[in-house]
Every structure is written in C-alpha cells, then in structure tokens.
Amino acid sequence: MAEKKSGARRTLTSEEGLRKIAEHEHAVVQARKAAAKSGSAQKPSSPTKSKKKPAAKSSGRKTLLWILAIAVILLGLYLLWASGWETTPMITPGKSGIDVSHHNGKIDWAEVAASGMADFVYVKVTEGSSGDLSVDENGSSNIREARAQGLNVGAYHFLTTTSAATAQFANFKANCPKEVNLVPVIDFETEDKLTPFELRGLLKGFATLTEKEYGVKPIIYTTQSMYNNILLPKLEDFGEYKMFLGSPSHKPILYDGLSSYIWQYSFKGKVPGIHHHTDLSLLVGMELEDLFISR
Secondary structure (H helix, E strand, O other): OHHHHHHHHHHHHHHHHHHHHHHHHHHHHHHHHHHHHHHHHHOOHHHHHHHHHHHHHHHHHHHHHHHHHHHHHHHHHHHHHHOOHHHOOOOOOOOEEEEEOHHHOOOOHHHHHHHOOOOEEEEEEEEOOOOOOOEOOOHHHHHHHHHHOOOOEEEEEEOOOOOOHHHHHHHHHHHOOOOOOEOOEEEOOOOOOOOHHHHHHHHHHHHHHHHHHHOOOOEEEEEHHHHHHHHHHHHHHHOOOOEEEEOOOOOOOOOOOOOOEEEEEEEEEOOOOOOOOEEEEEEEOOOHHHHEOOO
C-alpha cells in the first residue's frame, strides 16, 4: 500500500511539472509578444527622424533659390546700367551741360541746341603736348559750330603726365579757338606713376599759366578719388578753383563736404544730334554765370 501512494505522488508531481513547463513556455511567448509590441511602439521615433532629413533638404533648396534670385536681380541691374540706365537726363533749366570730343563723331549742333540739354558745353581741344592725339580733330569745328547755334562753350585740355606743364599749355593756347565764352577746364584724371606731390605740381603749373593767359582761374575736372586723395591734402593750393567732378550714378562723396561744383553724373547720355554716348553734367550749388569768362 505505501508503494502505491508513493507512485501516486510521483504521478502528480510529474503532471505539475508539465503544467509548470507549459505555463513557463506560455509566459515566454507572452513576454516575446509584449516585447514585440513594445518594440513596435517605439518605432515611430524612426519616422520622426526620417522627417527631419526632408526638412533639411527643403531648407537647402530654399537657400539655393534665394541665392539664384539675388543673382538674377544683380544681373538685371548690371544689364540696365550697361544699357544706359544711369543716363536718365537731369534736365534743369540753366544748369544742364555736356562735354564732347572726337569720340562723339560728327555732331548736329542745331539739334543739340534745340534739345535743351546743353546750357553749357565743354569741348576737348588738346591732350598732352605732342603726338597723334595732341590736337582733337573735331575740337575747333565743334566749338565754332556750337557757338554759331548760340550755345555757351568752353574748351578743355587733357593733362598727361608725360610732358611738362609749359609744353602742354603751349599746345592748348595754340589750338583753343577764340570763340569760347566759358572758363577753360583742365582734365586732371591720370596718375600714372607720379607721386601726389608731382601731380599737384604739374596741375598747378598748367593752372597758373592758364590764369595768366585768360585772366580767370581754370576749372579743374577730376574724379572723386583724386579730389579726396590728391587735391584735398593741399587744399590751400587749390581751394579757390571750381571743381568739375566725374561721378556717374551718385553724387560725389567729398571728405571736406564741398557743396558747389559741376557734377558729371553720366558717361552714357543720349542727346539729340549726337549719335554716340555723351557725358552729361549738372551745376550743383552754382549758376551758369559762374562759368563765363569776363572779357
């Protein structure tokens, strides 16, 4: 009888063991399922990360589009400038002027006079002291024909750095027609390899000879840069001279705040009677009478 009871207990123990094993396996399966569900619940973080990449790409594309847009605008502005955008005439009665040379070709001065764009005219007559360009081939005829149309005309000399002031003035005096009625202009815009001291000496020499001959201080044409850096440091030598400043597209920015000058505001003007681009100028803080030679 005792052996039978013991066998019964072993049988029960074996069944319990199997049940426990089954329960354990079930628990493992459930744990795996739970882990799988937990993993799938955490997966949305991946799409979130993947969404950031398109955002970065989109931002890069926007930046590129902005750069291209700015480049197109700048190109458009340049093309407008190159085609003559800067040349809109600032016609002010009694204060508008032009300057010409042989580069402008044959000029119909009757048309120029009728345009109202030339209250004063400056004509190139000479350059340096010798050589092919020393006398402008259209200088004398331009002055005489413009004066015949009732225009106020002056002559200018292009000052070079290759010959002395005395030789250059002799060339100017010999080729400047007597018909001019405006103060002479010295075109001072070439530096080459001369020092500021040497440049000022050359300019002052020509200006002094001009004043002795015509009884009036000449007008000095120059650039914004040369005025500020060459003339201004020795303003005591040039402060009494009227200035003619080449500065297309914007008013000259002058360190001393000079407010009275002739402003050459364009190199690409269109004037009736002149087939090529023409320099346009405007009197600033000056009157036309300030340009006349008193004879």
